[in-house]
Amino acid sequence: MTAPESTASVGTSSPATIIEFDNVSKVYDVDGEGRKALDGVTLAIHEGDIYGIIGLSGAGKSTLVRTINGIESVSGGSVRVEGKEIGELRPKELRGLRTRIGMIFQNFNLMPSRTVAGNVEFPLRNSGLSKQERAQRVAELLDLVELSEHSDKFPAELSGGQKQRVAIARALANNPDILLSDEATSALDPLTTEAILALLKNLQAKLGITIVVIAHQMQVIKEICNRVAVLEHGTVVEENDVYSVFANPQADLTKQFIANTSALGQGENTATELASDETLIKMQYVDQNVSESLISTASRQFDVDIDIRFAEVSQIGSRPLGGIIAVIKGSAETREKVIGYFRSRSVNVEVLEASRA
């Protein structure tokens, strides 16, 4: 982690805020009518974060991220990057700042007329480096994304994953402090997505840069982010560290996103018809020491049948998050007790379906 800037974080051990949104709003003029793309967004992104911004299409994710490098202006509120108010920068200062904020895109946006090396060199032409120094930097960058042997190819000759690697190398050319990723894996197949996400995570660890990731899939957030903001109709409906969001989602939209990600979510829908003395529950356990043994303990202690329908453990960051869908069979009173017991052991229990008996 780099030394904190003299501002915000004096006297604290947490990393400095690098990007700060303060009550940001953006209104577009659509056929004479104002449409709010962003509405009162307040967020802080810290140095070294891999910060996820998730939402459905049209939620304002892309607009929000583009206010960081001033491609989009704001209608209200303020965006500060490295302590500088974006709206107050003169054009030249803004261009200077942009060289220190790399950006990658869903469609890669590589220049088709230039080779791989030419594309990576492209942002270096304003850097004041000599031709030789530029060539050396290009070689370093291509080595970093493991594409050295493709340097003379044209983008059209590359696969999607390779194109995104070139784009990442290009975005890192001027040693940026911040990397913006706009749906960078949305056009890629699952395997390539994994590889690109791993590369981003790696680069963050190696270079200590701050990465802002836009995604519409929770999988991406789960894979690499440490914090996430959920955006709906231009407002932040939930913001927390990724583990907490997965373990205990608050907003309905977040719950939907998570349900779509995990097989556990799908499992809820596949439940069979319940008998009159059965309750279908979803359990989520956060702590490592809690596990399925809890179920057999409960089963013995309360003399009920607990039938596991589905179980999974997912890894978020370095911590596991477990989930079980099970049916409890017993009297209404006992079932209540079992659920109470689970809750007392800090297992998050959600009753999906209960018989009325």
Place this chain on the structure above:
Amino acid sequence: MNFLSTLFPDVSVRMDEFYDCTVETLIMVGIVGLVSFVLSLVFAVILTTTKPGGLSENTAVYQFFDKLINLFRSIPFIILATTMIPFTRIVMGTAIGLKGAIFPLIVGITPFFSRQMESALLGVDPGLVEAAVSMGLSKPQIVWRVYLRESIAQIAKVTSITIVNLLSMTAVIGVVGGGGLGDFAIRYGFQRYMIDASIAVVLVYLVFIYIAETAGKLVIARTSH
């Protein structure tokens, strides 16, 4: 030569004149093409950057050039060429011959060429422009390194289309005393019923058009990846 003089009896006795007319047409296409290429590129860049959502959005400038080009494009060339005769005299000193032909040809072809160029530049993926903006490039750099550089193949294509159009305009200008092969075809082929003169002119035009299209295709092939 005997063979040619049997096929084209009226042309072969005027070989020197035919040759001069061919050169005149080439000069017309060369000068007009070059001047108009530069002008059209400038107009196309202005249109592309000032249009709504463009790099330097400016509705007033955009509307002015957009309407101006439409106005000149809607005038049939033969009417434009004759109406312009007084202006041509002021600008070029004469309204006839090679010198008199160049000015009306530039005014006639540039609106068409500009629209063609504009469509070439509009073919550049807006994502590339956004990427360049995000890297901190200035507007002139984006025009040069993205808009123009990435549309070379398209520019070559529209240029060869425009040259073919320009060739037929050079024939029309011959009607109003502009010289060149058009003039030759009118004077001998049309007015004196020497059908072989018309055919010879058509054949030369065919060669010119073939060259223009082949050159265009070569540039496209070399710049597309």
